[in-house]
Each structure stands twice: as structure tokens, then as C-alpha cells.
Amino acid sequence: xxxxxxxxxxxxxxxxxxxxxxxxxxxxxxxxxxxxxxxxxxxxxxxxxxxxxxxxxxxxxxxxxx
Amino acid sequence: xxxxxxxxxxxxxxxxxxxxxxxxxxxxxxxxxxxxxxxxxxxxxxxxxxxxxxxxxxxxxxxxxxxxxxxxxxxxxxxxxxxxxxxxxxxxxxxxxxxxxxxxxxxxxxxxxxxxxxxxxxxxxxxxxxxxxxx
Numbered sequence: 001x002x003x004x005x006x007x008x009x010x011x012x013x014x015x016x017x018x019x020x021x022x023x024x025x026x027x028x029x030x031x032x033x034x035x036x037x038x039x040x041x042x043x044x045x046x047x048x049x050x051x052x053x054x055x056x057x058x059x060x061x062x063x064x065x066x
Numbered sequence: 067x068x069x070x071x072x073x074x075x076x077x078x079x080x081x082x083x084x085x086x087x088x089x090x091x092x093x094x095x096x097x098x099x100x101x102x103x104x105x106x107x108x109x110x111x112x113x114x115x116x117x118x119x120x121x122x123x124x125x126x127x128x129x130x131x132x133x134x135x136x137x138x139x140x141x142x143x144x145x146x147x148x149x150x151x152x153x154x155x156x157x158x159x160x161x162x163x164x165x166x167x168x169x170x171x172x173x174x175x176x177x178x179x180x181x182x183x184x185x186x187x188x189x190x191x192x193x194x195x196x197x198x199x200x201x
Binding site: 026032037041 | 071072201
């Protein structure tokens with residue numbers, strides 16, 4: 001699934017490790033999500049939504065699967 | 067920070083798992099070689115050694131469950147995939163090996179050690195492939 005995680009992280013001057021710290025996951029998980037290799041669970045997506053103060057649909061784009 | 071606590075938690079449960087695994091391995095070696103080299107086939111000592119080995123085995127299973135419970139969702143998925151592959155390879159490979167023994171295709175008797183080794187190796191390979199896939 002495509003997402004804007006890398007852009008949102010860069011806008012806030014955060015490293016992958018910083019974001020991983022904030023979400024209590026590993027840096028590998030953040031990297032895999034950014035590259036679209038792994039889709040996060042709904043609870044993790046909600047955590048991201050809360051952290052970036054954006055709706056989940058504004059972070060993730062599921063259009064290619066529809 | 068949350069994740070630093072999480073990393074510390076993972077380190078702690080990993081060390082705990084390594085300790086229980088080491089204890090289990092040592093007790094297994096004792097139970098296996100003890101009757102011949104340490105207590106000259108004394109059944110009571112053998113029963114005690116087997117009971118200790120089983121108890122350490124239960125501890126190792128508990129430590130493994132604790133270890134998996136603190137991993138994040140991707141790490142859990144990698145573990146689950148690796149365990150699924152190891153289980154499949156173990157069942158298919160183990161039964162083929164057993165049938166080879168029954169059909170006298172192999173000259174020696176089928177040993178349980180072979181199955182343990184097959185499961186361990188396939189689990190480790192699947193774990194490495196999983197980690198590389200999501201790197």
C-alpha cells in the first residue's frame with residue numbers, strides 16, 4: 001500500500017528511528033511500511049494518524065487495490 | 067521514549083530466552099550422557115535428570131512465548147512465517163524420512179535428532195529470508 005510516511009516524517013525532520021521510537025516499533029518496521037513492503041495494522045495506523053494529526057486516508061492510499 | 071523501553075524489553079526477554087535454552091540444552095546433555103558417563107545407568111538419577119530437563123523445557127517454552135509477545139507486528143509476522151515454514155518442512159521432511167526407514171530405503175534407523183536439526187535449520191533460514199525481505 002502506498003503511503004506518505006516518508007514525506008510526513010521529512011516534513012517534521014524525523015528520522016526513521018525517531019518515528020519508530022514514537023510508535024514503539026522497530027526501525028525495520030518503519031522502513032518496510034515506507035517502502036510499501038508491509039501494511040501496518042489498524043491500531044498502528046491510528047497511532048500514526050494521531051501522531052501526524054491527519055486522517056488515515058491522508059497517510060495511506062489504498063486506491064490501487066480497489 | 068516508548069521504543070527505548072520496548073528495545074530494553076526485547077533485550078531482556080531475548081536474554082531470558084537464551085538462558086532458558088542454554089539450561090535446557092545442558093540438562094538434555096546431562097539426561098542423555100549422564101546414565102553412561104556419570105551415574106552408571108542408575109534409573110533414579112535418570113528419572114531426576116529427565117524431570118529437570120522437562121522442567122527447563124517448559125521454562126524455555128514460556129520464555130519463547132514472552133519473547134514473541136513483546137515483538138512488534140512485523141517482527142511477529144517474520145517469526146510466524148518462519149515457524150510455519152519450519153513446521154511444514156519438519157512434518158513433510160520428517161514423515162518422508164520415517165517412510166524411508168520403514169521402506170528400508172536408508173540403511174540406518176530414523177533418528178529424532180535429524181528432525182530437530184531439519185526444523186532448526188529451516189527455521190533459521192526462513193527467519194533470515196524474512197528479515198532480508200522486509201529490510
